[in-house]
Amino acid sequence: MSGFWAAVREVWLEAPLKYTITLLGLSGFVGYGFYNYYVRGGKLRQQHHYAIATVYKTHWSLKSGKFADSRYTVLGREYEVSADADKLAGQQLVGRRFIVEFYPPDPTIDYLRLDIPVPDSIRAAPPGGWAQPPFYWPGD
Structure with missing residues (x-):
């Protein structure tokens, strides 16, 4: 066993619960990021x-x-969405209207x-939303 892995094993054995919880937390964080970007974001991009x-x-x-x-x-059902407004x-934002992109089979995406x-x-937007942008905007 190399010196690096021997040191890792020694440190891990000092406080196994602490390092196991830390590893599981990091795995969950990375897993959620992967799911959010590739699964949810992929559906929205498609x-x-x-x-x-x-x-x-x-x-x-x-x-x-x-x-x-x-x-x-x-389709008559109300949804909520938040976004970073830094x-x-x-600016006064309450009451202002903005475009929201949603995935038609599951509007929570x-x-x-x-x-x-x-x-x-x-x-107003049609009940199922617009398939194409309702007006021109630069970018994208």
């Missing part, structure tokens, strides 16, 4: 529709900054686009 989300509150997190909480409706700090405000000329 097939998505667009709806209008209205911000109903904002809140601050000590570690992550400002967040915007919003609601949107798909780039819009200092969603992404709030705080960079794409909905113009006042668009009153």
